[in-house]
Amino acid sequence: MRTRLIKTDGLVQQVLEAGFETDNAPLVLLIHGFPELGVSWRAQVQALGEAGCHVVAPDMRGYGGTEKPEGVAAYSILNLVGDMVDLVQALGSQSCVVVGHDWGAPVAWHCALLRPDVFTAVVGLSVPFQPRRPKGPPTAAMAAISRRAGLGDLYINRFQDPDAHRALDADPAVALRKLFYAYDGATPAEKRATGFLPEGVDLLGAIDDGATLPPWMSARHFADYVKAFSAGGFDGPLNWYRALDLNWRQTPFVQDQRITPPALFVVGENDPVRHYAGSAEAGLKDWVPNLTRSVVVPGAGHWIQQERADAVNALLLSFLGGLQAAKA
Incomplete structure (x- = not known):
């Protein structure tokens, strides 16, 4: 594995990379989520590289060693997909298989939706494709659903506050430890996050102060995060959430469109995201007609590619093998 900087049309991106593209092993792009980095894919970069793939895991816009433009408008889904198109081209490829986890999953789904000519197959981890709402922007709808159910505020709505990042920036080590703990499958069920926050309680305040690092997270790996x-802050990453309504306004042209490339979906049995994305998971086949499999990994939580690296690696290699067999 190697790390390098790549200058694309609009951004300097830092990537973790292994292998080289050949006719029999096309590019595989791995897109991380919040609050992660390209290094969250280390196990997959190693396994896929050893299997003969050219595999690349970038730090996404606003994260890690990649540039961090200012302002919410710089973090729209069109910018995020555009970054990946630019990266594929900068790597000298015409097409790739795209894999996304957490926020990276919506980016991956939209890569396949908007540019199926470039992203010829797609894998979503933890977050299913959620189609554009015909009735209006998403944040108001999420707030209304939460209020009617008496669940408190969904953390995504709290992140709309332009100062929401400041609580996380105050002590990144505490913030990261709590977030990884609250969404991990090894955390006791009663201490895992639900995604909903009582009035007057912020995201970090809702998580046990005794939070520890997950079993898969070494002290050295945590120090990288x-x-x-600490250097880049949380403002850029939270701008991904703040751009949700902007995304809706910018994408009327995708209303009711389906994702047509071959696809795989993988989610942890105990992933808290299922509390608020479960209906989209159940209806995924309606929007992704070439979904080959939808896999629930027993006992796993949200950080699935790190919690269950061997299982995810096996699923990815099987999916890639099926694509190669179909081309033969």
Whole structure:
């Protein structure tokens, strides 16, 4: 594995990379989520590289060693997909298989939706495709659903506050430790996050102060995260959430469109995201007609590619093998 900077049309991106593209092993792009980095894919970069793939895991816009433009408008889904198109081209490829986790999953789904000529197959981890709402922007709808159910505020709505990042920036080590703990499958069920926050309680305040690092997270690996977020802050990453309504306004042209490339979906049995994305998971086949499999990994939480690296690696290699067999 190697790390390098790549200058694309609009951004300097830092990537973790292994292997080289050949006719029999096309590019595989791995897109991380919040609050992660390209290094969250280390196990997959190693496994896929050893299997003969050219595999690349970038730090996404606003994260780690990649540039961090200012302003919410710089973090729209069109910018995020555009970054990946630019990266594929900068790597000298015409097409790739795109894999996304957490926020990276919506980016991956939209890569396949908007540019199926470039992203010829797609894998979503933890977050299913959620189609554009015909009735209006998403944040108001999420707030209304939360209020009617008496669940409190969904953390995504709290992140709309332009100062929401400041609580996380105050102590990145505490913030990261709590977030990884609250969404991990090894955390006791009663201490895992639900995604909903009582009135007057912020996201970090809703998580046990005794939060520890997950079993898969070494102190050295955690230090990489703390260093990156101490330097870059959480404002850029939270702008991904703040752009949700902007995304809706910019994408009327995709209303009711389906994702046509071959696809795989993988989610942890105990992933808290299922509390508020479960209906989209159940209806995924309606929007992704070439979904080959939808896999629930027993006992796993949200950080699935790190919690269950061997299982995810096996699923990815099987999916890639099926694509190669179909081309033969």
